[in-house]
Every structure is written in structure tokens, then in C-alpha cells.
Amino acid sequence: MKILISLLCALTLAATGAVAQDRFIILQSTTSTANSGLLDHLAPKFRDKTGIEIRVVAVGTGQALKNARNGDGDVLLVHAKQREEKFVADGFGTKRYDVMYNDFIIVGPDNDPADIAGHYEINVALKKIAAAKAPFASRGDESGTHIKELSLWKQAGVDAAADSGSWYRETGSGMGATLNIATGMNAYTLTDRATWVAFANKSSFRIMVQGDKRLFNQYGIILVNQEKHPHVKAAEGQAFIDWLISPEGQMAISAYRRDDQQMFFPNAN
Numbered sequence: 001m002k003i004l005i006s007l008l009c010a011l012t013l014a015a016t017g018a019v020a021q022d023r024f025i026i027l028q029s030t031t032s033t034a035n036s037g038l039l040d041h042l043a044p045k046f047r048d049k050t051g052i053e054i055r056v057v058a059v060g061t062g063q064a065l066k067n068a069r070n071g072d073g074d075v076l077l078v079h080a081k082q083r084e085e086k087f088v089a090d091g092f093g094t095k096r097y098d099v100m101y102n103d104f105i106i107v108g109p110d111n112d113p114a115d116i117a118g119h120y121e122i123n124v125a126l127k128k129i130a131a132a133k134a135p136f137a138s139r140g141d142e143s144g145t146h147i148k149e150l151s152l153w154k155q156a157g158v159d160a161a162a163d164s165g166s167w168y169r170e171t172g173s174g175m176g177a178t179l180n181i182a183t184g185m186n187a188y189t190l191t192d193r194a195t196w197v198a199f200a201n202k203s204s205f206r207i208m209v210q211g212d213k214r215l216f217n218q219y220g221i222i223l224v225n226q227e228k229h230p231h232v233k234a235a236e237g238q239a240f241i242d243w244l245i246s247p248e249g250q251m252a253i254s255a256y257r258r259d260d261q262q263m264f265f266p267n268a269n
Contacts, residue, residue: 024053025236028065028073030144031174033219034058036194036263041256046243052236060143060174068092068222071229074237076222079144079192084220093222097245100253100264101218104148106209107179107196108134108188116188122212126156133167135187136160139178140170144217149190152214192217194263219264221245244268 033039034056043054057067061078068076069092076093078084087093106116106125114134116125129136138160139146153160160168169187171178175195182189183203191199196207209215221241226234243249245268253266 023051023236024055025074025233025240026072027054027056027075027077027240028068029056029058029077030061030064030079030219031058031176032079032145032192032195033077035174035176036192036198037258038194038253038256038263042244042249042252045252046240046249049243049248050236050239052239054240060139060141060146062142062144062147068224071224071231074224074233075240076224077219078222079217079219080147081218081220083147084222088222092225092228094225096220096222097241098267099219099221099244100250100266100268101216102193102264103210103217104145104190104215105193105196105207106188106190107182107205108208109183109186110204110206111186112208113186114188117206117208119209120211122152122209122214123156125209126153126158126160129188130156130158130160130163130167133163135185136168137178137182137185137187137189138168138170139175140172141174143174145175145190145192148217152190155214194258197258197261197263218267 029039039056047053057073061080064076064078065083065087067073084096088096114129114132116128119125138149164170171181175191178189179191179199180201183201183205221244223234223237223241224232226232250266250268253264256263
């Protein structure tokens with residue numbers, strides 16, 4: 001009898017453990033939310049409240065959207081609004097929510113070969129980089145940052161891609177790797193501010209251009225549609241979204257700092 005009771009207890013504990021282990025979601029997100037440390041800050045708070053673990057796949061926004069279209073994730077947290085809206089319009093996501101924002105900046109070497117330091121207007125800065133044929137490192141990876149960069153070149157009236165391989169270099173890499181390449185070749189690059197603040201290998205690099213309203217960087221969150229991919233953990237995924245856009249989640253975003261700087265600014269409401 002005692003053996004039977006012990007066996008039943010063991011089976012119950014094993015089943016309980018299996019259920020607990022099943023309480024996770026896969027979050028397809030950008031490298032900036034991971035590299036900045038934001039998700040490491042948020043995930044334990046959400047887990048402590050709900051018991052749901054967040055397993056992060058940190059890639060460029062373009063790849064994250066592709067992964068989610070293939071059903072390789074439950075929730076998207078990315079920063080390319082038009083593509084996010086198309087993802088929902090095509091039926092792959094249920095609804096898009098604004099979550100937070102920060103901004104993009106141009107960083108470059110202290111000797112500033114294109115003489116752009118302190119320029120407020122991004123269009124002027126990009127035109128000067130192109131005119132000087134100063135090295136510029138582009139992610140070239142269909143990430144949210146790369147999509148933004150291409151739109152900024154277009155607004156400046158510069159066909160940077162036409163000079164690919166000369167002064168304009170496409171790394172095909174994430175933001176951290178691109179920053180390392182940029183510092184190695186004394187090249188300017190566009191980065192989100194949070195990744196830059198967290199980046200350890202700044203060398204002689206500094207912020208050259210910031211503050212233009214065109215450098216605004218909005219993040220959105222989307223639940224992957226269970227009708228497209230039945231295995232999606234819709235209840236758990238929506239629980240994370242609801243928490244992130246709630247006052248508690250928004251305060252957690254606001255509280256995250258590096259080097260005494262606020263990394264992201266909540267704007268769900």
C-alpha cells in the first residue's frame with residue numbers, strides 16, 4: 001500500500017512538473033530588446049507573476065516576422081510598423097499593440113570624416129556621408145533598423161545601395177556585430193540608442209546625429225494567430241501582451257536603465 005501511495009505521489013509530482021515546464025511562450029523579438037538587456041529585466045517579473053517562462057529568439061525584425069509566419073513563435077515584439085500591420089492584415093497575427101519607443105542615432109569615429117557631428121537633420125548628415133564617400137556600415141539584413149536606414153537614405157535622395165562594396169558596406173549581421181564592424185573600419189552606422197548604450201566596444205566612437213523626429217523608433221507586439229498555426233499558445237501569449245501593456249508592465253519598461261539612462265519609453269496607452 002505504501003509503495004502504491006509513493007508511486008502515485010511520484011507520478012503526481014512528475015505530472016505537475018511537466019505542466020509547469022509547459023508554461024512557456026516563444027517570443028520572436030529584435031536583437032535590440034535582447035542586446036539592451038530589456039528582456040532579461042522583464043522576463044523574470046512576468047514569470048514571477050504568472051508562472052509563464054519567456055523563451056526569446058532574438059533576430060532582426062524581418063527574420064522574426066518570417067519565423068512567426070512559419071509558426072515558429074507565439075508572440076512578436078518588433079519595430080517595423082508597416083510590416084507588422086501587414087502581418088496582421090495577412091491573417092498571421094491577431095492584433096498589433098504599441099508598446100514602447102526609443103530612437104535611432106548615427107554613431108561614428110571621433111575624427112568624423114564627413115563632418116556631421118552635431119547636425120540635427122538626418123537628411124543633411126546622410127548627404128554629407130555620401131558626398132565624402134565616408135565608410136558607412138549597413139546591417140543589410142532586413143531588420144527593423146535596416147528598413148529604417150533604407151527609408152532615411154531614400155528621404156535624403158541618396159542611392160547608397162548603388163555604391164555597395166565601396167564606401168557603403170552591408171554586413172548582413174545583427175546590430176552588435178555591425179557596431180563591431182563599424183568600429184573596426186572607422187565607419188558610420190545607424191543604431192538604436194539602447195543597443196548603443198549597452199555596447200561595450202565603443203572605442204573612439206560617439207553619437208554624431210540625434211534628435212531628428214524622423215529617427216523615432218516605435219515597437220509593437222502581436223499575438224501569432226492560432227487559426228494559422230494551431231499549436232500557438234494563445235492564452236499564454238495574450239497573457240504576456242496584456243501584462244506588457246498594463247500599467248505594471250509599462251512601469252517595468254520605464255524603470256529599465258543602463259548607465260543611468262532610460263532605454264525605452266512606454267506608450268501602450
